[in-house]
Amino acid sequence: MTAPDLATSPSLDPDGVLPARRRAPLGRLLRSELRWIFRRPRTLVVLALLTVLPVITGIAVDLTFDGAAAPDPTAGPGPGGGGPGEGPPIFVTMASSAFVLPLGSLMTLLMLLLPLTVAMASGDALAGEQSTGALRGWLLAPVARGRLLLVKAVGVLVVALVAATLVATSGLVTGLVLSGTDGLVSMSGTQLSVGDVLWRLAIAVAWATVYLMAVGAVALAISASTEHPMLVVVSVLGGLIVSGVLLQISALDWLHPYLLPTSLASLADLIRDPLAFDGLAEGAFRSLCYLVIGMSLAYARITTRDG
Amino acid sequence: MRPSTKALVAAGSGITVGLAGLALTTLPAGADDDPVLPAIEPEALVASALAAEPQAFSGEAEVSNELGLPALPGTEDLDFESARVFHDGQESARVQVEKPTSEVTFVKNPDEAWAYDSQERTAKHVTWDDADAAAARKHAEAQLADPAQAAAEIIEQLRPTSEITVDGTARVAGRAAYELVLTPKPTEKTLLREVTVAIDEQTRMPLAFDVYANGRSEPVLSLGFVALDLGAQDPALFDFTPPQGTKVETPDVGDAAGHRAGTDGAGKNGAGKDKAAERMAEHGTTTVGDGWDTVVIAEMPTEMPTDMPSDMPSDMPSDMPAGMPEGAFGGGQDLAGTLAQIGQPVSGDFGTGTHVQITVGGAIVTDDGRVAVGAVPQQVLVDALDQQ
Secondary structure, three states: OHHHHHHHHHHHOOOOHHHHHHOOOHHHHHHHHHHHHHHOHHHHHHHHHHHHHHHHHHHHHHHHHOOOOOOOOOOOOOOOOOOOOOOOHHHOOOOOOOOHHHHHHHHHHHHOHHHHHHHHHHHHHHHHHHHHOHHHHHHHOOOOHHHHHHHHHHHHHHHHHHHHHHHHHHHHHHHHHHHOOOOOEOOOOOEOOHHHHHHHHHHHHHHHHHHHHHHHHHHHHHHHHOOOHHHHHHHHHHHHHHHHHHHHOHHHHHHHHHOHHHHHHHHHHHHOOOOOOHHHHHHHHHHHHHHHHHHHHHHHHHHOOOO | OOHHHHHHHHHHHHHHHHHHHHHHHHOOOOOOOOOOOOOOOHHHHHHHHHOOOOOEEEEEEEEEEOOOOOOOOOOHHHOOOEEEEEEEOOOOEEEEEEOOOOEEEEEEOOOEEEEEEOOOOEEEEEEHHHOOHHHHHHHHHHHHOOHHHHHHHHHHHHHHHEEEEEEEEEEEOOEEEEEEEEEEOOOOOOOEEEEEEEEEOOOOOEEEEEEEEOOOOOOOEEEEEEEEEEOOOOHHHHOOOOOOOOEEEOOOHHHHHHOHHHHHHHHHHOOOOOHHHHHHHOOOOEEEOOHHHOEEEEEOOOOOHHHHHHHHHHHHHHOOOOOOOOOOOOOOOOHHHHHHHHOEEEEEOOEEEEEEEEOOEEEEEEOOOEEEEEOOOHHHHHHHHHHO
16 A cells, blocks of 8 residues: 555645645646557557548448448448347438438447447556556656546547547548538438538537447456456457347346447437437436446556556 | 545445446336326216317327237338327327338328338328328328327227226326226127226326237237427428438329228228228228227238238227228238238138237138238127128
8 A cells, every 4th residue: 555655645745835846737647648649550540440431331332322222221231230130320311421421430330449449548548558567657656546547538538539530520521522412311301401410420429429438437447457458458349249249139128228339229319300319318328327337446446556 | 544445435436326327227207106186087088188189299109019910021110119209289290200220200281291211212292182092091100100199099989889987197208197998898899908098187188008908917009108298399390301312202093092901991090080081981991890899891902912911900900090000011922821821711601711810809811802800809800701
C-alpha cells in the first residue's frame, strides 16, 4: 500500500504552494495521451481500414445492384450476426444512398470491428503500458490514480468518437458521390431533407460513441487487471461472440435486456420516420449501465494496483 | 479510508448501480397496481365504447400471436411485433408496421389510401372513388394493427352472442382502463373461451384485447397499445408521396379478382361500412352462423389456387373481426402437397376435403375448391359446408 500512500500524501502537506505546483495539469496529460494514441501505427491503420470499408460496401452494392434495386435482405451476410433472422439493416431502402450507407455501415461495423478498435485502445491504455513498463512512470508520478484512469478513459472515448465519425463520414461521402442526394428516403417512405439526414447521422454517431464507450469501460476494467493487452481484445471479442450467441436463443429472452448488443437493433429506428427515441434511449441507458460497471471496476483495480 | 476499502466501495456500488439500471430496462412499462375506478355496468361500458368520440392520438402497439398457424410459406407477414399508429380523430390514419429491418406503412385519408413496403420498394395506391376490392383490403390491413379499431370491431361483432361482464380494471399504456370480458353464450359452438378488451376509462377508447382459447391460460392472440399519447397530430403524417424509385401499383379490377379470396374476408369484416364490402359479398363468399361460431365459406379462385394459405389468416377474423392480419400473398407453392402434410382428409355430404387444425379453429379445403374457415370444431365446419 505504499505507492497510493505516497501519491496521496502530498495533498496533506501543510505547505499550500507545493501540492498545486506538483499536480500535473489535466489538459497537458490529455494532450500527451492523445498524442501517444494517434502516433501508434496500429491506431492509424485500423482507423484507415474503418474508413475504407463503407467505400467498399457502397461501390460493391452499387455495382451489383446498380444502386437502385433492393436485394433480398435475407441473403446478405451479417458479420457477427444481428438478432435472429435479421439481415444486415444496410439493405432497407436504397443501399448506396447517402443516408442508408453511412447508417448501415455503422450498424454493421458496430457488431464487431468498432468494439474491437476500442478494445485495442483500452488494452494499450493500461495493460499495454504496463507490459512495456511505461505505466510505472504514471503510477510513480504525482498523478492521482483516479485522474490517471480519467485520462485513459478520455483517450478511449476520443478513439471511439473518431472511429464512429470516420465511418459515418466516409459512408456519407461515398453515398453522395455514388447517388448524390437521391434516395434520402426513410423506411416509412418519406423523403428526408439533407439537414434531416445529417441530424440523424449525428445522433447515430453520438449513440455509437456511447455504445463503444460502454465496451471501452469494460475493456479498461480488464486492462487494469492484466498486463497483456491481447487478453483485453480477446475478452471483448469473446464477450461479444457469447452475447451474440445468447441473443439467438429465444429461451433466454429474460437475459437479453442485460446484454449490451441488444441495443444495436434500435439503431434501425433512425431510418424510420417520424423518429422514435424510445429504443435509442433505452440502448443508450443500457450502455451507461455498462459504463458505470466497467469504470467502477477499473477504478477499484487501478487504485489498489502496486506500481 | 484505506485504498482497498475505497476500491471495494467503488466496485460494489458501481456494480450495484449498473445492474439495478439494467434490471430497470427489463421492467414492462405500466406494471403498476390496477387502478381504482368507479363501478360501471357492462352494457353501459359497451355502449359508451361504441359511441366514443374518435380521438386524435399517436401510439405504439404490440402484438403477440400464438395462433399456431401452420408454417406455410408466405405467411411471414403475420410476424410483425410492433406498429406505430397515428390517428387524426377523423378519417385519416397512418399505421407503420415495424419489422427488424424494414417497415410497411399504411396511410389512409379521406381521398386515398397507400400501402408502402420499404423492403420491396413498392407502393399500392387506392383512391376511394374507384373503391374496389383492394380498397377494402388496404382498409383492413391498416386496421389490423390498430388495437382501438380492431377491438371496437370485435365488440360490435360479438356483442349479440356474448355474455358481457366487467372484470376489474387494468393499466394499459399507462392509462386506467376497464377490463371488459366477452364470453360466448352456451349455444355458441366455438373453440374460443373468451375475449377481454381493455377500455380506457377517460376516452372509452379500446386500448387492448386478448383472445383466449379453451384449455389455454395464455392468450392465443393479443394486440394492444404499449404507449399512447392523445392530442392533435401533424397533418403531414396523413399525406403520402411515394419516394423516387418506388414501383407504384394501382390495383385494377382484374387484380382485385385475382385477390378475391383474400379480400372476401376482409371486406366482410374489416370494411363493413364500405361500398366495397357489399361488392365483395357478390363474389361468392357466404357465412353460416353468426357471432362466435361464424363459418366463412369462400370459393377459391381457380386461377390462383395457391392463395389458400392467405385465406386462413384473412378469414379467421370472422370470429375476431379485423383482429388478425389479412393478406393475399399469392405465393407459388404447391398447395396440394402442403395440405397433405398439415391436414387430415375429411368427408361429408358436401364431398371430400382436407381439414387443417390450428390453435383456435380450423379450415376445410374441399376438393372442389371451396374453403370453410372458423374458430369452431371440425364438425361445425362440415355442417356448414353441408348446409351450403
